Amino acid sequence: MGFHIGFKDIIDIFLVAILLYQTFKLLKRTGGANIFFGILAFIICWIIVSFVFKMELLGGIFDRIISVGAFAMIVLFQDEIRRFFSRLGSRRKGSIFQVFKRFFGSNSNEKEKTDFDLVQIVLACRNLSKNSTGALIILTRNNNLDFYSHSGEQIGANINSRLIESIFFKNSPLHDGALIVSNRKLKAAACILPVSKNQAIPKRMGLRHRAALGITEHSDAIAIVVSEETGHISYAVNGQLTVNLKPEQLEHFLSDEMAQ
Numbered sequence: 001m002g003f004h005i006g007f008k009d010i011i012d013i014f015l016v017a018i019l020l021y022q023t024f025k026l027l028k029r030t031g032g033a034n035i036f037f038g039i040l041a042f043i044i045c046w047i048i049v050s051f052v053f054k055m056e057l058l059g060g061i062f063d064r065i066i067s068v069g070a071f072a073m074i075v076l077f078q079d080e081i082r083r084f085f086s087r088l089g090s091r092r093k094g095s096i097f098q099v100f101k102r103f104f105g106s107n108s109n110e111k112e113k114t115d116f117d118l119v120q121i122v123l124a125c126r127n128l129s130k131n132s133t134g135a136l137i138i139l140t141r142n143n144n145l146d147f148y149s150h151s152g153e154q155i156g157a158n159i160n161s162r163l164i165e166s167i168f169f170k171n172s173p174l175h176d177g178a179l180i181v182s183n184r185k186l187k188a189a190a191c192i193l194p195v196s197k198n199q200a201i202p203k204r205m206g207l208r209h210r211a212a213l214g215i216t217e218h219s220d221a222i223a224i225v226v227s228e229e230t231g232h233i234s235y236a237v238n239g240q241l242t243v244n245l246k247p248e249q250l251e252h253f254l255s256d257e258m259a260q
Helices: 007-029 033-052 056-067 069-076 078-089 096-104 108-130 161-167 207-218 247-258
Strands: 135-139 153-158 178-182 185-191 222-226 233-237 240-245
Touching: 033 056, 056 069, 108 135, 108 161, 108 222, 108 233, 108 247, 135 207, 161 185, 207 222, 207 233, 207 240, 222 247, 233 247, 240 247
Parallel strands: 135 178
Antiparallel strands: 135 222, 153 185, 178 185, 222 233, 233 240
């Protein structure tokens, strides 16, 4: 009986390869790549023991471990699984929703208001950077961040650079934590965010940068960080951090991203 590979088999192998590659990228970003390789090594050993050498005793032990493997995977990768489904459910740019929104839901007046709000945020970041005042500003997009905004103090004010600066003033009771901006409002301040567990983050970066990465790993939000030590401006999106920006570069980035 011959061994035949059809077109469907090629597609199956291709999709599995993509799934494994994307899984590895996600785990590498969160520091779980070693666990991923460990699981692959265990599966290879199980195949060799059970199907190649057919060792009944050792193979039986491996079979019992494999039978509960799904539950072990959920325990080991619960954060990554939650992040995967969160991103799968979010509405990315290029989706049908975004296409209709661009054609029917936007107008020049709304764009002018958005641009004005972004200028106010960039202006606040520039002034905070000059004074080396630490800040963490979260701009929501499609994902709902009410869970995190409820952990802080509700504001509901219009976006204003002076107000943002006063929130992060060192003696202000709201300067610790994140400021969440949603629906063109300063929604809440002193919010508690998840901290990234990515082991590749440089040790010199503090909790603000780790929280910025953490919220962008769990959602499609944009996080802006002003370092208290250096005054450098950085932004995080999709779990990736870009550091040491000029205010003009930040404004250009925000204009491109928030226009989607």
